[in-house]
Amino acid sequence: MRLSNPAERSGLEADAMRHPKNKRDPSSDDSIIRIEHLSKIFQDKKRTVIAVDDVTFDVKRGEIFGLLGPNGAGKSTLIRILTTLLRPSSGTAFVGPYEITKDPEQIRRIIGVCPQNSTLDTELTAYDNLEFYGKLEDVDDRILPDRIWELLQMVGLTDRAYMKVQTFSGGMKRKLEIVRAFIHRPLILFLDEPTIGLDPESRREVWQQIETLNAENTTIILTTHYMDEAEKLCGRIAFVNQGRLISLDTMDNLRLLLPEGDLIEIGFDQMDERVMSEIRAFDLVISAEVKDQRLFISARRGSTVLPAILAVFERYSVPLITIAIRSPSLEDVFIHLTGKNLSDGLPGGDADHKGKGRGYGR
Numbered sequence: 001m002r003l004s005n006p007a008e009r010s011g012l013e014a015d016a017m018r019h020p021k022n023k024r025d026p027s028s029d030d031s032i033i034r035i036e037h038l039s040k041i042f043q044d045k046k047r048t049v050i051a052v053d054d055v056t057f058d059v060k061r062g063e064i065f066g067l068l069g070p071n072g073a074g075k076s077t078l079i080r081i082l083t084t085l086l087r088p089s090s091g092t093a094f095v096g097p098y099e100i101t102k103d104p105e106q107i108r109r110i111i112g113v114c115p116q117n118s119t120l121d122t123e124l125t126a127y128d129n130l131e132f133y134g135k136l137e138d139v140d141d142r143i144l145p146d147r148i149w150e151l152l153q154m155v156g157l158t159d160r161a162y163m164k165v166q167t168f169s170g171g172m173k174r175k176l177e178i179v180r181a182f183i184h185r186p187l188i189l190f191l192d193e194p195t196i197g198l199d200p201e202s203r204r205e206v207w208q209q210i211e212t213l214n215a216e217n218t219t220i221i222l223t224t225h226y227m228d229e230a231e232k233l234c235g236r237i238a239f240v241n242q243g244r245l246i247s248l249d250t251m252d253n254l255r256l257l258l259p260e261g262d263l264i265e266i267g268f269d270q271m272d273e274r275v276m277s278e279i280r281a282f283d284l285v286i287s288a289e290v291k292d293q294r295l296f297i298s299a300r301r302g303s304t305v306l307p308a309i310l311a312v313f314e315r316y317s318v319p320l321i322t323i324a325i326r327s328p329s330l331e332d333v334f335i336h337l338t339g340k341n342l343s344d345g346l347p348g349g350d351a352d353h354k355g356k357g358r359g360y361g362r
Contacts, residue, residue: 171202262302
């Protein structure tokens, strides 16, 4: 299969969607990945690990879909199943119209994968890494050079095209690895912890790159344990914990799962108990507590009730030092659903990462 330009890519997508073999639903919807009761169990003489436990959900065409969970949650195992590197213990999944155990080669033609651990050849130049992968993906030799320069320009590495990758920063390597996975214009791009270990500036650059790739009508599956990353990039977010799907929805809807509402923080020098009494009496205020000269308020529709709260401070001549209001974060939601932080997990990483040194290439 040779992919030369966006028109060819569109033709491939149309052909894939018309392909009758193993297509689950002839009427079709806007889902490009469909997962049905998927499980994966690792077992040896000493123990049994259920890495993926009866997971079912769909990924919509063209979205950036976030798969969040702590180390050991099963994220990478799920990605390895969807990219045909692991067979499930039970259940099934469709990538495009193709079933993962029956059509692995067809699936590999329409996906790109950037694994968590780098698989770049640091002894080669940036250009050579892209050229090697392009040939591996059977990109037409007539358009491969132009495609390489297009990708190098996308990540700002044209001036380093002929420098060895071992001289690159961590952020530069990661950006190169992401576009390498995109060299054959896949319909779906899997990114497994794409910014792990990067500094804040490099993370933001990778985020911009992901948004650029998504703008080319590429569906992106993003696994991460960084809440800010998911909030910035993802339209829908799935929480996974101990191999199970805990919740799946948009960021706004996930926040509604919290009973606490919005969070308001007010700094002061001295508090008047009459202020506390009136604020606690508001219908929209769930709780109000003082700690270290700061008032912490949980309230429904915080932006609506805030002016009334400030009016109470003014009425009793209590000066304010700081005011902050924020909606609940993904971290707050995850803690509410699971009772633990995203940073919690098994020492040394996932059971997901068995065999990860084998990489994601064909």
